[in-house]
Amino acid sequence: MTKHIILGSVGHHFQTENRVISLFQGLSLTVSSAETNAIVGPSGVGKSSLLLILAGLETPQSGNVVFSDGGVAQPLLALRQQSGFIFQQFHLLPELDAINNIALPLKLKGDKSAMEKAEEWLCKVGLENRAKHKPSQLSGGEQQRIAIARAFVTEPAFVFADEPTGNLDEKTAKDIVELMFECSDANQTGLVVVTHSKALSKMADHCYELSQQGLLGYKDSSVKVA
Numbered sequence: 001m002t003k004h005i006i007l008g009s010v011g012h013h014f015q016t017e018n019r020v021i022s023l024f025q026g027l028s029l030t031v032s033s034a035e036t037n038a039i040v041g042p043s044g045v046g047k048s049s050l051l052l053i054l055a056g057l058e059t060p061q062s063g064n065v066v067f068s069d070g071g072v073a074q075p076l077l078a079l080r081q082q083s084g085f086i087f088q089q090f091h092l093l094p095e096l097d098a099i100n101n102i103a104l105p106l107k108l109k110g111d112k113s114a115m116e117k118a119e120e121w122l123c124k125v126g127l128e129n130r131a132k133h134k135p136s137q138l139s140g141g142e143q144q145r146i147a148i149a150r151a152f153v154t155e156p157a158f159v160f161a162d163e164p165t166g167n168l169d170e171k172t173a174k175d176i177v178e179l180m181f182e183c184s185d186a187n188q189t190g191l192v193v194v195t196h197s198k199a200l201s202k203m204a205d206h207c208y209e210l211s212q213q214g215l216l217g218y219k220d221s222s223v224k225v226a
């Protein structure tokens, strides 16, 4: 069943000691677990904050966030339990080897087949011979492959990626992007990627540009400009 995250007229700002940082107002957006989405825009405009709001990890100051499963609203906790994450800095646990980094989210859910599933994913990302290697023994691209496997191993409804190629050279970045989109397609997982990469944004079903004027969807018309 297709799942949706629906942002309705969302506004967000940060209050620091001496100033208010306004990010967006009246932003509406729907993303589907059957599609891939890219969010682009200048540095500091609020893309990562928007990603956290979409993932139900940050509460906006105004508007509403709904997670819908087949048209029925679910608690945001359910969204968090069905989400995977990929970060620019990989964020693997340094003391765990590759296979245990992948298995971790399954073990935390009490999955008895965690190691078998992790092994399958290690193969899917092409690192079957690196199971016992710790992150420090892997290149940036290899670490990101492990992070992709860790994000998808739980078969989540959505994977959220924040600048997943920001720390990689051009060739490695291209391979990582292709792998991420292949995994999303093969597992029917919705993908939401924040990126500065034009090549990556072109691969997504929908691309949204966040600016101080609001959010502009430029591959479809489902987005309202704030």
Ligand SMILES: Nc1ncnc2c1ncn2[C@@H]1O[C@H](COP(=O)(O)OP(=O)(O)OP(=O)(O)O)[C@@H](O)[C@H]1O
Pocket (backbone or CB within 6 Å): 014, 015, 016, 021, 023, 041, 042, 043, 044, 045, 046, 047, 048, 049, 050
């Ligand atoms: N917890 C916070 N407290 C105060 N200000 C914050 C907080 N998180 C983010 N900001 C500020 O909000 C603004 C938007 O940050 P955000 O990381 O969402 O932007 P971004 O578009 O993802 O930027 P970049 O492309 O550089 O990663 C920035 O000015 C940032 O300093």
